Amino acid sequence: MASRIDETDRKILAELQNDAAQSLDEIARKIGSSKTPVWNRIKRMKEDGVITRQTVLLDAEALGLEACFFVLIRTSEHEAEWQEKFLHALQARPEVLEAHRLAGDIDYILKVRVANARAYDTFYQALISEVRIFNVTALLSMEEIKSTTILPV
Amino acid sequence: MASRIDETDRKILAELQNDAAQSLDEIARKIGSSKTPVWNRIKRMKEDGVITRQTVLLDAEALGLEACFFVLIRTSEHEAEWQEKFLHALQARPEVLEAHRLAGDIDYILKVRVANARAYDTFYQALISEVRIFNVTALLSMEEIKSTTILPV
DNA sequence: CATGGATCAGGAAAATTTCCTAAAATAAAG
DNA sequence: CTTTATTTTAGGAAATTTTCCTGATCCATG
Structure with missing residues (x-):
């Protein structure tokens, strides 16, 4: 099921990451193939979860979200129950764009996008x-x- | 030129952020409109730079990028020349997904995606x-x- | 060199995008 | 409050794109 990602797959991923609005024919032409293999490979990579989402990126400032904070968090609590609660609180808040549990003396880092300091x-x-x-x-x-979502493939 | 974003625009942006592969008819149906206004509004928001990019998001781990670091940087140099050089170094490196210049005693933060600690x-x-x-x-x-690219609109 | 399995190019039908036209809604002016 | 001008909308038609089928090609292996 989880077939290996080969060089053609990587070229397709590079094109899609760069511009997902391109037609199959255009991608096929760029990578020197035809639309059938491109279509089949994209389909497979979606099924395999390599491609997780097709989306648009927006200009945060144009939408009035002019402040970006990185939040470093230390906690004394390390029980499963507390962690579960904290995790759900972060998931529920749309202004939290990223949240990572860290190794080391800082326990968590968040990236938060909001309108302003207030x-x-x-x-x-x-x-x-x-x-x-x-x-x-x-x-x-x-x-x-x-700021990019483009992974080196 | 830069028309105001209204409630219909926001609904369209929410749908596109959630799934940019939906057809215009589908989006129109969901927000209670028809494909023409949806198409015109998307076109305008692309021209105005509200929608900056249409892309796919990939599973970093599936591509062998299994380590993610946040890098906090202090520097003694604050000359324009040094900053320019530093900035271009970051832009040129595909493993640097994010780079911000900060207020406070930490000068920069980076988000770096790589295969492993090595x-x-x-x-x-x-x-x-x-x-x-x-x-x-x-x-x-x-x-x-x-980890989301979805801005609250 | 033959053979089985996979991948590929091309084509046709279905779906979607793109844009035009005319109607409807909204705003502005008398 | 009515009339006019402007903007936005719905629907439709042509062009493009996706989706998937068919047959050909490529490649590894015996």
């Missing part, structure tokens, strides 16, 4: 009232130097 | 040999709790 504070107050957190450091982004 | 070290050595950096802390992600 909106961040509202988010922060809501979060700490929901789950007990030992220590929080918020890093405010001044400039998005780079 | 690959991260290779990246790190290459970076510090290119540009002078005062202090680096790497945070290793143990678990991706959440």
